[in-house]
Amino acid sequence: MNAMGTYDALLVVSFGGPEKPDDVMPFLENVVRGRGIPRERLLEVEAHYQRFGGMSPINQQCRDLIAAIEPTIDLPVYWGNRNWHPYLEDTLRQMAADGVRRAAAFVTAAYSSYSACRQYIDDIALARAAVEGAPEIVKLRHYFDHPGFVAAMVDHTRAALEELPAEHRDAARLVFTAHSIPVSMAATSGPGGGAYEAQLRRTASLIAAGLGGDRPWDLVWQSRSGAPHIPWLEPDVCDHLGGIDAPAVVLVPIGFVSDHMEVVYDLDVEAAELAGKIGLPLARAATAGTHPRFVAMVGELLAEPEPVACAATCCPAPARRTAPAPGAGRHG
Ligand SMILES: CC1=C(CCC(=O)O)c2cc3nc(cc4[nH]c(cc5[nH]c(cc1n2)c(C)c5CCC(=O)O)c(CCC(=O)O)c4C)C(CCC(=O)O)=C3C
Ligand SMILES: [Fe+2]
Secondary structure (H helix, E strand, O other), rough: OHHHHHHOEEEEEEEEOOOOOOHHHHHHHHHOOOOOOOOOHHHHHHHHHHHHHOOOOOHHHHHHHHHHHHHHHHOOOOEEOOOOOHHHHHHHHHHHHHHOOEEEEEEEOOOOHHHHHHHHHHHHHHHHHOOOOEEEEEEOOOOOOOOHHHHHHHHHHHHHHHHHOOHHHHOOOOEEEEEOOOOHHHOOOOOOOOOHHHHHHHHHHHHHHOOOOOEEEEEEEEOOOOOOOEEEEOOOOOHHOOOOOOOOEEEEEEOOOOHHHHHHHHHHHHHHHHHHHOOOOEOOOEEEEEEEEEHHHHHHHHHOOOOOOOOOOOOOOOOOOOOOOOHHHHHH
16 A cells, blocks of 8 residues: 555655864764764864865755755655764654654665664654654665666766767676665665665666676675675775776775765775876766655655664674763764
8 A cells, every 4th residue: 555645754864974173073983973983084084074065965865855856756854863962852742742743754765774774764763762752664675686776876977987988888897886884784684685786786786787787796895884894795896996807997985875975085085096106997876865756756655655674783883882872862
């Protein structure tokens, strides 16, 4: 049965990002609270944000996505973040005040894993627990293989291929990227484990097939965080580009749905610099963003039968994580 009629709002749930220089450190502390991220890594990432004026593009990208979704559905649209204003808890309070009883949640992360799925579920639960009369929230399903997401990425990949010198286009290699996560987190992702990488490979193969022909492709990782002694998924995109045997490359960041800081810094600054140094023609495909097929997908997800919630054992929190500091629950 179409579940659209059972919701009285759509809640867009995202990561959040700083919008001015003074926001950067408090934002980063929200992100890494209890996660064992070395101080040096944090300062390095702070410099990425400050290089862009202390401004992450992600919040504006959420506003743009919401503005694109609003005219396509019959529900009011709300927006709450995990790590920065507008915080989920404040948004849920507003929804309760507006009389919203039951909302569908569209999370701006397409895949399974603790970071991309369970952590959002937990953050929604924490925020609901803090708000009296908070609406029931139904998280929409993973959409990594949805034809709308895939079609948007096929279009954007084709456009990036067009940016390459004509003589290299046919032989250019597709290098798909996603956020690296700890190997242990990847192993326990999804109901049977290994879902994060398996889903990314599925998306990559659907996009490659959508382009036609049999263009070769790789899946590699970007934006590694964490302590150096903890294994994360490899190879890193820059190591991979450094040794690649291809006349040209299109980077396709399938692990993200907007061109936020990890895309514009890690790919458009770092990877692009490396490519320039080694003389590798490189183009980067845009993420799904506000592509009309991606926007339409949200309405299509709302109209599906109500999704089955993830099992409580799916995508467990990494065991080594320390408990949040007292009072930290508010921001997840
Ligand atoms: C799987 C995944 C996604 C994709 C799914 C999704 O979209 O949710 C994602 C998205 C994002 N990650 C982002 C930013 C950061 N991620 C960090 C740290 C981490 N990410 C992780 C994983 C992921 N992250 C992990 C396992 C960590 C280690 C700490 C921990 O275990 O939690 C750090 C800390 C500093 C550092 O990088 O070391 C920052 C600043 C932004 C915002 C960008 C902007 O501001 O425009 C976005 C969209
Ligand atoms: Fe991240």
